[in-house]
Amino acid sequence: MSTSPRSQHALNVSRRAFVGSGLAVAAGAGLATGPSTAQAAGKDRASWINATMAKMTTEQLVGQLFVMHVYGSDADVADQRNVPDYGVAKPSEVVEKYRLGGVIYFAWAGNLPTAVQCAKLSNGLQKASLTPRRREAQVPLTISTDQETGIVVRLPAEATLFPGAMSLGAGRDTQLTTDTYAITGTELRALGINVDYAPDADVNVNPANPVIGVRSFSSNPQLVADHVAAGVAGLQSAKVSACAKHFPGHGDTDVDSHTGFPVITHTRQEWEEIDAPPFRAAIDMGIDSIMTAHLAVPALDASGDPATLSKPILTGVLRDELGYDGVVVTDSLGMAGVREKYGDAEVAVKAIEAGVDVLLNSPAADVQWNAVLNAVRTGRISKRRLETSVRRILGMKYDRGLHESPYVDVDKVSSVIGAADHQARAQQAGDRAVTLLVDDAGLVPLPQKTAYVTGAGDSSVAALAAGLTAAGITTTSQGTGTSPTARQISQAVVASARASATIVLTNNVNAAQKSLITTLIDAGRKVIVVAVRNPYDINQLPGVGSYLATYSSTPVAMKGVARVLAGTIPAAGRLPVDIPAADDPTKTLYPYGAGLDR
Template sequence: MSALRRSAIATLAACTATATVAALAPTAAVSAPPPEPKVPPQAFTSAQQVGRVIHGMSLEEKIGQMFVLFAYGPDASKPDARNTSLYGVATPAEVVAKYKPGGWIYFNARDNVQNPTQLATYSNQLQAEALKTGLHVPLTIATDQEQGVVVRIGPPATQFGGNMAHGAARSTADARTAAGITGRELEAMGIRQDYAPVADVNVNALNPVIGVRSFSSDPKLVSDLTVAQTRGYQQDARIMATAKHFPGHGDTRDDSHTSLPTINHTLEEWNTIDRPPFEAAIKAGIDSIMTAHIVVPSLDPSGDPATLSKPILTGVLRDQLKFRGLIITDALEMAAVRAKYGDAEVAVRAIEAGADQLLLPPAPDVQFKAVVDAVKSGRISERRIDESLLRILLSKVKNGVAFQPFVDPAKVATTVGTPASLATAQQIVDKSITLVKNDANTLPLSNEARKVLVTGWGVTTTQSLATSLAKRGATTTVAQTGAAPTDAAIADAVAKAQANDVTVVLTQKAWDTTVTDKQAKQQKLVKDLLATGKTVIVVAVRDPYDIAYFDAAPTYVATYGYQAVSMEALTKVLYGEIAPAGKLPVDIPVAGQPATPLYPFGHGLSW
């Protein structure tokens, strides 16, 4: 590298980082590292040291920092054949050694998560391996702990109701508190970045992929709560927040995991609906933004997904909105981003578009080589790589991992799922329950002894609700019927309803018939239960839109989540221990008439 080139990088690093490092380094440290692993970090805590790290990297090492990988299994030293198939090496530690990635992501569905203490140990193992590589650059470990319906770490970690529950409660203070608790628990496990909050504005009741992951259909409410959670994660918990999915995934009927959605918002609509939450997050200092695998013709008429669009990522996000933090792609293994180009080209185009980090590449060897070759051929300049690398390294300084990568597993139990945090979570979720209909004045229930059937969706959820009801003296029967109840299961539930005083039926996306007619079976279950003439309370435990498909139900409650904390809050409302305080954060449209509200934004009954 020429002296002029080294000088340019050092100057850029100094100009960008000096104030940030000076302000954050004294306060970003975490608890003392455990005795093992013994590999000390070669900390970089100043602009000059960041420049030194960049100068010492080979091209391949620089590009490795742009990849965010995962591995199968709960232990860095444990071989797994699935790793060999994907990466050509068997253990997570070997994956780190081979690619020297800048980021790592945990998944419960990929056997990473056993419990919080195990995760803290796993994080330390991965960091020790990263520091052995010769780079001495620790990983930024991340996960998707959105809360509500998207969580990677379940109990004993504190569970909240999710974004739309916050939207129903309308409390920025509670949203910030929830993010702060979530962030501090993640940090105790060695996780320094949460891919949250979702900043999408869910204006489409038939959106199969966002729904309750969004705070609301109102851009102002989404903006306020996005800012609140950004501050909770970054200022209170000192981890990185990630607003997603730019430029806005809230108005689609297609799931980008399986197909490429097109959002036909005009430029005016995008500026009015989708832009405000991301712009608010940027002004609040959000550390990173995740791209969406969606086509938005008004922003880029090429037909390329936003993840691969320079007009969107550089033209809009960097130049118009002045975002200076990390841009990370949504998972490159998703079908939407792979539909138009091959995997190798996807990786190169994402960087050309302006992405700093490539999340979950499905063909890591092919995609890593493609980026290296693109630089060596001159298609991508090394300066472009250095720009992303500088942002990546500065983010590691800001979140503290650069100078304190290890955590103490022995201290996890005093941070994660504490009685105080669990009580706070319950208080917050209690405010979100929304009573949409109470035509027969069924609620609140009296304290008299009664037989209650709990049926509908969710093995754990129906049992959690039954447990909460039993604590109030109810004699409960559980008949879980699933997302696609069979005719026999429906008949069994109807027969049990006849033998009980009250039936509580739980629905989960009963509106969604876009793929198959399985949700129509949930609709049939509810209608057949209503036909018994017995007292039936219908509860939507995910999207609140289900009522449009069985509006004859006289009693309808929306919880926006199905965890035990939501079922306890529901029970409190059912028995009148608390008054329902939630207000709809979205319109519920008439079935088949998306422009006609059946129950409008802000609707919510109480007593």
């Protein structure tokens, strides 16, 4: 078990008031109704939920609590990878066997080879769930995925790819954030996906965080809160349920809950100041669901249980104190952080007892499904408790229109996915994020029209080189990956000899990347460093005279850098985090809000 260190630096970040974010989205935008209309809608909602539940068997009620992955891209074609997990081969058979409430799509499960195939899969799975069966209700599925944008994406290559949360935080434009998630939601819904496990509501106050980082909008709680609210508004306006994660906050840890068990050492006051504001903002915006974190917060629950299994945290804090009555979903139950203390059967039951409604991505489907069913039959989980969760789940499905429109029009997919106006808005996000922190060398914009591009990420290096070439700059390039070899470094020195500037991309800079940069500088090259992931790399590079941060290696981010270097657009981004000194984390090297105007 590891405990993440608290630093005075992190406390200073959390307590600095954010000024001027100007959330451009009104809470409940587009949802205002008169009292009589709202009452009628509420009656229709309740009537549908009641009528549906009246026909549901206990097995169906239990099945609604489970969202599982399935292997394959066709609901009715056998995929043998399903057999070890579920005992059946067809994705449709998995849905039918467990009476699933939902499925989750992953690229590694083969669900998203193309946009059209994904839409067909969604329709096939919905048909499996809605096919009439004796004595059972017909209930539409939630079909979900993790399309956070940035480094966590699931959609096929045709989809619009935005640069990610921290890029949006650097851009300081909440309307752009709303549009990002509205467009993402529109494309998701065209594929039949109606739940997005986004936005990330974590406040990344720990630069060493191995799992959140640029998935977070900022280290500033208010900035995160503003953009989380904007993201929720965007997704849900597209009839896609948003899901703020990871409650009660995963931003101050140096342990990855996929592989270990983090412990957050915030005091209760620190939690209120740092972690709580984004979740409060999401709740105020009417978010459909909130995802739990597989970590311990002793200030909220001294038992040592992960938050996913903690009644004091999920019922006591989230439901009773914050007033949240929407759907609570676990993070993946296959992660190490939730499996260290209890077996899989007990994990599933304890999660429901704690206040969870949805059990996500079970690593032991038969074990956990039967454990919950047996807990209901023996009275450990009361029928009333079970029905409370099912009512929330069905209410979410109703609110996003699944009771009326569970299927999608496959013929319209190609006109929606990656549409030109979507791509243009994504480019605006990439442009606005670029942050110029250092330019003592006077290289931004490039004073001459020749450049050499190298460093981390072959595709990113190629994209930046193409952007510079398109801007009229004679450019050559060669990627090195994140761990350049001595031979690659020597080649870079030779290849950059005739360029007026050498641009090096870094990705969480390490010793090999530092060696590339220092060798180029020692050889007399004029070096511009571009950090394409976490912006903290500069504290490891004291000799660098020009440094930009993009928070993303996506094509739109690289094109944005090219435009800044060419002088086509200004560097408009501002640091959404503090960058501490490498040798003293209590000392701020570059403060939140920093950025040069060029």
